[in-house]
Amino acid sequence: MLILETIAEIRDFVSKERAGGRAVGFVPTMGYLHEGHLSLVRRAQEECGPVVVSIFVNPLQFGPKEDFSVYPRDLERDSRLLEECGVDALFHPPGEEMYPGRHRTIVEVGGITGCLCGTSRPGHFQGVATVVTKLLNIVQPHRAYFGQKDAQQVLVIKKMVEDLNIPVEIVTVPTAREADGLAMSSRNVYLTPEQRAAAPILNKSLREAAGAVSKGERDVKKLVAMVSSGINGVEGASIDYVEVRSLPDLEEMEILEVPALMALAVRFGNTRLIDNIILGE
Ligand code: AMP
Secondary structure, three states: OEEEOOHHHHHHHHHHHHHOOOOOEEEEEOOOOOHHHHHHHHHHHHHOOOEEEEEOOOHHHOOOOOOOOOOOOOHHHHHHHHHHHOOOEEEOOOHHHHOOOOOOOOOOOOOOOOOOHHHHOOOHHHHHHHHHHHHHHHHOOOEEEEEHHHHHHHHHHHHHHHHOOOOOEEEEEOOOEOOOOOEOOHHHHHOOHHHHHHOOHHHHHHHHHHHHHHOOOOEHHHHHHHHHHHHHOOOOEEEEEEEEEEOOOOOEOOEOOOOEEEEEEEEEOOEEEEEEEEEOO
16 A cells, blocks of 8 residues: 655556546545444445545644544554555645645535534534545545545535535445444544443434334424433433434424434533434435
8 A cells, every 4th residue: 555645646646547547536534543434445445446545634624622632643553454455545644735834725615514513613614625625636536435424524525516516426425333333433532431331322312213203203303302311311421412404405494304314412521422313214
C-alpha cells in the first residue's frame, strides 16, 4: 500500500489509474479505524478498482471546546489494518498540506445543516463540507463512500455534490454495530466500562420506536417520548436531541410520513454519541 502525504502524489496516483480505465473508490476518514470504516473500504473494493483511503483529522469541523486535540490517533495500527484489507493508497496529509497559510473559503450547505447536529455543533457541517470538497477535488474519485451512522452528514454531502456539480457518485453504507447494537465509533474508546455497558440503549430505544411504527404509531411526539424515556432511564446519559425529520430535507413533522429519519445525540460524561434509524423502511 502506498502511503502518500502530498496532494501532488495522490493526484499522480489517481490520474494514472483513471488513465488506465479503472474506477477509483475513495473512503475519507479521520482514522482510528474500526470495523465501520472497514465496511466502507470493503464496499468500495467490491464496486471499484483501486481504493484510496484518507486519514485526516480535520480541525475545521471541531468546535473550540470540542475534542480535536485529543481525538484518538494511531497511524501505525490504521496503516496495518488498511494494508491487510488490500487498500491501494492511504492519503495522510499533514495539516499544512490541506490548509496552508490563511484558508479563506468555506463551503456551506443551507437548510439541512440548521438542525440536529448542526444545532449542537455550530460550524461543524461547514468544516465537513469544506474538507470533503477539498478531498474530492484532490483525489478525484469515481465513487466516494460514507456511513449511514452519520446520516445528516451523508445528506449534506449528497446535496453539496448535487448543487456544486461535483463529478462523483456518493455511496451510503449501512451502520456497522457491535454485537450489542452500539454503533461503532472512534469515540467509543472514551467510554468508561459503565458507560459502555449503558450505551446500547441508544440503538435499543430507536429499534423500539421503529417497532411501534411498524405497528401503526404515527404520532411523532409519542415516538420521541418513547425513545427519550428509555434513555433518561439510564444513569449518566444526557440527551442532546432526539428528533424525527423528513428525508431528504430534514423538515420537522408531527404526523409521521415514512420513510423518515429518527436521529439522536446523547452524552455520556464528555463523550457525545450519535445514532439513527430510518422509520418505515
Ligand atoms: P470518521 O472517521 O468518524 O470521520 O468516519 C469516516 C467515515 O466512516 C464516515 O463516512 C462515517 O460515517 C463512517 N463510519 C463511522 N462509523 C461507522 C459505522 N459504525 N458504520 C458505518 N460507517 C461508519
